[in-house]
Amino acid sequence: MQKQETLTKNQKIILDLIEKSDQPLKAYSILFDVKKKGINAPLQVYRALNKLVKIGKIHKIESRNAFIACKNSKCQIAKATVFSICESCEDVTEIHDHKLSEHLRDFKDNKGMKYNKYNLEFFGLCKKCV
Amino acid sequence: MQKQETLTKNQKIILDLIEKSDQPLKAYSILFDVKKKGINAPLQVYRALNKLVKIGKIHKIESRNAFIACKNSKCQIAKATVFSICESCEDVTEIHDHKLSEHLRDFKDNKGMKYNKYNLEFFGLCKKCV
DNA sequence: TTAATTATGTTATATTATTACACAGCGTTA
DNA sequence: TAACGCTGTGTAATAATATAACATAATTAA
Incomplete structure (x- = not known):
């Protein structure tokens, strides 16, 4: 049984945004969108993205430098x-x-x-x- | 029969360098190495790289942002x-x-x-x- | 031999990503 | 409960990757 990760506030905000889009989002466009939620710096976005990639909630499209939600619930x-x-x-x-x-x-x-x-x-x- | 591309001076310099390495090279490390040959700006490197990728002489390793020579002579x-x-x-x-x-x-x-x-x-x- | 295409050189700038530092929260364990 | 390790936060600065815009030259095609 895989441990169910508990996401932090920043991670949730960013995952929500990516999941709402059916197309890949770029880090700085994410940053722009989450500024109103109090995430102000690139690093905050990249840290969340890295974590989300690591746990399989999102994938990076390498050739596009963009991130898309994983639709496979099992991950x-x-x-x-x-x-x-x-x-x-x-x-x-x-x-x-x-x-x-x-x-x-x-x-x-x-x-x-x-x-x-x-x-x-x-x-x-x-x-x-x- | 595929048209044999004639490479320009810049393209040759950069292809030579990449072919001498058996590992991928990054654009700015290439730039550093070819400065002594009169190539001074990132754009000159990127233009040559793009062309070399296009004609199949080199490949981009997307996850590493680096370029490696194609070993397959037929390309x-x-x-x-x-x-x-x-x-x-x-x-x-x-x-x-x-x-x-x-x-x-x-x-x-x-x-x-x-x-x-x-x-x-x-x-x-x-x-x-x- | 004009026109179209491709490449050049240069400056500036855009885009993508990380380093470094100080500190907060949480669970373990001793 | 105090010390520790681990993970995350916030902020500032900067590194690394890549392209836009412009003027011009060289090469190829009609």
Whole structure:
């Protein structure tokens, strides 16, 4: 049984904001939005973001430097993320594909490296933008 | 037959430097190193990097904001990259695994999105660091 | 040989992220 | 209960990453 994390005030404020958006948010846009709630400095935002990433509540879209909520309630997948990104409208969707996950989880390279995490980003054009 | 790109002076200088390193280099460390060759400004470095990424001579390691040379002479894989990253020593290796590439190339999500590119980063501990 | 495209050099600035310091709250444990 | 470790807070300063805007030159295509 995984310990249920209790979030602090700052962490809750920032998680709420990210969960309300279905698209990734950037750190400084988050900062702008939470100033009215008393969060004034970048570091306060980054600290909360780092924690939320760590516990799997949000994911970082590395190629965009932005953060999106994890829709998977179980959050075991914090360490195994797959996203699709539209290069035109920048729409980002988290992908859960059992077969793909299995394939990635089971992947072994020829160097004997032990993987505990991966991040996969697919790029293309979404239906609307084709 | 793919057109063989002719690189400009700046592009060559920067590609040379990156190819001499077997590990990813960061933009400002590149800038520092090429100052003696007359490249003085970040933008000159970023412009060359962007071009080299575009033509597949180098890849960006998104989670590290760093650039590594593509070892694959054919460079068709600029748009389909897989890396392993050691979270302890930060060693980065490009992975070419036929089965994995096939799987990723053929991946279809359930939203009808057309992918033309992907980037996969595996994280863990390399043999030395385990 | 004009026009379009791509690259250059430079200055300034925007964006993303961390260091450093002082201190507060909480649970453990001795 | 006092000392300790751990995690979080608030603030200021600054580091690291990346792009905008402008003028100009070189290269390629029509």
